[in-house]
Amino acid sequence: MDYAAFQGVDAVGLAVSTLATVLGQNLIDVAAATAALGQTLTLLILDNLETLQPQALQELLTVAKQWSEVGQCRLLLTSRTPNFYHSDYAIEGSLKHRSLPLSGLGQEDALAYIQSLWKLPPSPVYKLPERKELWRLFRLVDYHPLSLGLLARQLKIRPVAELGERLAALIVETPDNPLLASLNLSLERLDDEARELLPKLGVFQGGAFEDDLLAITEFSNSQWQQLRPALENTGLIQPENVPGVRFPFLKFHPTLAPVLWSRLSPEAQGELLARHRLRYYQLSRHLYVEDRKNPHQARFIAQKELPNLLYAVQGALFAGEEWALEFVNNINWFLNYFGLNNDRDALTQRVEKVQGKVGSWTWFLAQTNVGQQLLKVGRYQEAAQVFGEILVALGEQPSYEHCMILNLLGRCLLDQGQAAQAARYYRQALAVVKQLEQSDDVKWLMNISQTELADVLTDMGNYDEARTAYEASLAIDKEIENFRGVVVINGQLGSLALRQGNLPEAEQRYREILTISQELNEPGMEAAAWHNLGMVYEKAKQWDAAEDAYRKSARIQESQGDLGGAASTWNQLAIVNENTGKQKDAEAWYRKAISGAKSTEDKLQVSISLNNLSGFLQNQPHRLPEARQLAEEALAIKQTLDPAVAEIWTNYGLLAEITDKQGDSTQAKAYRRLSRQAKVAFAGTRYELRQYGQLIAAVVAAVNDAEVRQQLEPFLENQVKNGWGNLVAAIRLVLEGERDEDVLCEPLVGTDAPIINAILRGIADRNTLNELLEEQG
Incomplete structure (x- = not known):
């Protein structure tokens, strides 16, 4: 378990998740992991423990000591700070734990x-x-x-x-x-001139690309032509050629820069630091723009230069450079993608202390950064308040910044399940951006608005409009050569394909994204790709593949501190285990998902997992009261959210089943009616009904045409054999003159009730059939 880049707070959780992946078992908590280790001889290596916060480290060490005593398991720890200040890990006087400092080679x-x-x-x-x-x-x-x-x-x-x-x-x-x-x-093997020039290299953090090095040190060409070979020949620098990059990256010997820096006067250090800050700010601007067109190259350069970039941006904030906040924004762009949340949060905390006049550019950047970080950690209402204040300060004049804040407000509402309100903000953003001069930056912002709007339309069930919006966004991405945007939109189209049941297309798109995310070293995108692949395999009932994909997703999310994302994945793991008969594991995963979602205040995910756990428990007669309580708790949450996004009809349907089993038929009937009404009102239901358009039209035609009814009867009889018994019975009642929707739909579930609703609407007004039949054609 490598904690070198760990960004979360639950170090034990990452260890359990990693073990689950390696052992190929359901390991929900420490107890389950301990039991599994008792069956499998395992060497546990906890690597780079010096990166962990004190509390997380102490919790991990306590559990690790317990694991080391299971069966024949053994434990190896690596750390630059060997004294853990933990009673079970004495540095001396004990043979249970031995501290072995690394010495030289044999x-x-x-x-x-x-x-x-x-x-x-x-x-x-x-x-x-x-x-x-x-x-x-x-x-x-x-x-x-x-x-x-x-x-x-x-x-x-x-x-x-x-x-x-x-x-x-x-x-x-x-x-x-x-x-x-x-x-x-x-x-000492260098000549006098070289030794005089050399200390300037002390400003760099482990190395630099050659062009940056020359710009900052101001070495002349002739000076560098003499100095570089000498440094290479003595092993003090090692050039690394990067495909597609003109200049090599010069990797320093680890001790070189610190020794050289101490040999400079304070005045010389100050001049070098100023040039270092400015050069790396300029590089950050270039990489920020280039990331849209050439993300592989931009990410590679950003990773190589990250120590210098972080050193320079911290220095810029300390020095109060006027461009410091833009520098932070550029760096955070890459820190988010690399999953370096601790570094990003540290910069954000520094930004929060920067003061600026309300309405100024400095104030705008600082406040936007604060709001974005609140949004990222799930504090949606606080983020929306920050963005709302920015919007008021910007005034009514259309601007790039105005559109940007409208998009962020839309994201706040969407993440709270308020899809319709979010859509309004995105449409406002599109209206604003169309009034601006159409530069590449403006087109990129328009692309964001289109994509976010398409996401909302997908959640609301407006699939055709969503595809149109995605394709419009894709066209913009291609026009401005936004490579990563093309990847993202393909992922969204994959999700749309999944919703529409096109599994091969969905799998293909997600596999492509998985490959690219690994090439870009973007853990957030990789975790999402694994989760989505799990959804594809789950829908195809390929349970082992689904479980493996979900585990990989959850492990990445936990390592990044993304408990909200992990909670969603844990919920899916529960569903997979329920479908494969692992009842105890399924319940444990559901409860873990609920706990994780509550910790991030994700109301939608809490309600989904509560509903799923309720549905799971209702099949156990002695637990019906508990199941009903959970379902009612989920319903109370969903009633505060957008009904379409929350799919509230599922809650009503579940409560109808539970109250039926409890013998409360009156309440069950009321819940079924509410479920039908919510499902019919959902825009996505119209899409589902298209595949039944010919049947609906045929029944409407048969109402007043005996010949058509006679032709329809063999089809209905055959569908009874295919499990449509209740629906066919309702259709025959319609043909016999029944028009009371409650009477017709009482025994129906799923899409059956909307089909009857569509038939009744068609009888009342045949024009309502046009949409179904036109789409069908």
């Missing part, structure tokens, strides 16, 4: 390492010394791998005896730091 390993480096350029002037000579040299630096790497370069150009004598003298100067002595040994 003799043979060190020799093999040097031999491998000897094969690399540059070609050696001297031959490789004998073993004993090498070992005497290596002992001076305690066989430290980083020191050995530097010595290997020096051995190629200096006699081993001379090298050993000089190294020993340098170690006397820095007795507690043989690595520094090795570095100084390499530096």
Whole structure:
């Protein structure tokens, strides 16, 4: 379990999730994981524990100690801070836990390492010394791998005896730091001019692309042509060529920059820092724009330069640069994609302290950043309040910023299940953006509005309008060469295909997105792709594939601290387990999903999981009261949300079933009526009815035409055999003159009631059939 990039708060949860994936079992909590480890010999490696917050670390260590005592399992921990300050992990005096500091390489390993480096350029002037000579040299630096790497370069150009004598003298100067002595040994081989220029490299964080390095240091071409080969030959820098990038990335030896920085005067440091901040701000602007067209390249450069970018943006905030907030916005764009939530949150906290005049650009950027982070963590109402205040300050004049805030307000409402209100904001945003001069940036913003509106229309069941909006957005993406946008829209079209039952198309689109998300190193997109693939496999009843996909999604979401997303995936895992007969696991997953959704105040997901758990428990007669209580709790939540997004008819239908089983027929009948009315009112029901358009029209025609009725009868008789008994009985009652919808629909479920409703509307007004028949054609 690698915690190097862990962004969540539940380190134990990530460990359980990782174990579940590796062992291929349902492991919902620590107890389940402990039981599984009792059956499987396992070495648990908890890696990079120094990154965890104190409370998360203590919780993980307590559980890990318990796991280490199960069966024959063993536990290995790695950390740069070996004292965990935990009673079960004593540093000394115990054989249960042993702290083993990493020392230098063994003799043979060190020799093999040097031999491998000897094969690399540059070609050696001297031959490789004998073993004993090498070992005497290596002992001076305690066989430290980083020191050995530097010595290997020096051995190629200096006699081993001379090298050993000089190294020993340098170690006397820095007795507690043989690595520094090795570095100084390499530096002293440079000429006087090179050593004078070299300290400027101290401003960089581990390396830099060559063009950035030259712009910041202001080395002349001739100076750099002399300095670079010397640095390469001594092993102090290592060039890495990047496909599609003109300049190489120059990776520094880990000790180089810190040593060099200390050799600069405060005045020289200040000048370098100012140039460093400005250059990396300019790079962030370039990458932000380029990410739309060439995300692979932009992400690669951003990842390579991320240490410099973060160092520079922190410096810009501290220095109060006028462009600091735009710098933060550009960097957060990539931190979000890379899943580096802790770094993003730290920047946001710094931004919150920046003051600016209300209505100013500085104020706008700061407030927008605050609202976006509130939105990301599920604090929708607070985010909406922030965006509302920004909108008031912007006034009525159409602007890019005006449209941007309208989109964000739409997202706040959509995530709260208020689809109709969200759609209004997106339509307002589109109206505003159409009044602006149509630059690529404006078209990109229009694209966002179209996409968000399409999402809302999909949730509301307006599938045709949604596809039209997605395709309009896709056209804009292609026009402005927004590669990532094309990927996102294809994913949305995949979701639309899934809703419409086109599983092959949905799987194909999600598989493409999965591949691209892994190439882009975008964990959020990868988690969504796995979740959506799980939905495809679940619908196809490929249960093992569905469970595997959901587990992978949940593990990524937990590692990113996305408990809202994880709760949705846990709910799907519960459904899969219910369908495969794993009753105990299913209930546990449902309860975990409810708890996770409540922790993020996701009302819609809480209601969905409550409803699902209720439906699961109603099949156990002794638990009917509990099932009803859960269903009523879910209904109370859904009544505060948009009925279409919440699919409230499912709650009414479930409560009808439960109250029927409890013998409360009057209440059951009332719930069934409410369910029918809500389902008929749902715009997506019209789409579902298209496949029955010919049947509906035929029944309407048969009401007053005996010949048509005679032709229809064999079809109805055959459909009885296919499980349409209740629907066919209702249709025959219609043909015999019954028009009371409650009487006709009382025994019907699912789409049957809307079919009868459509038939009755068609009898009253045949024009209502046109939409169904035209679409069918």
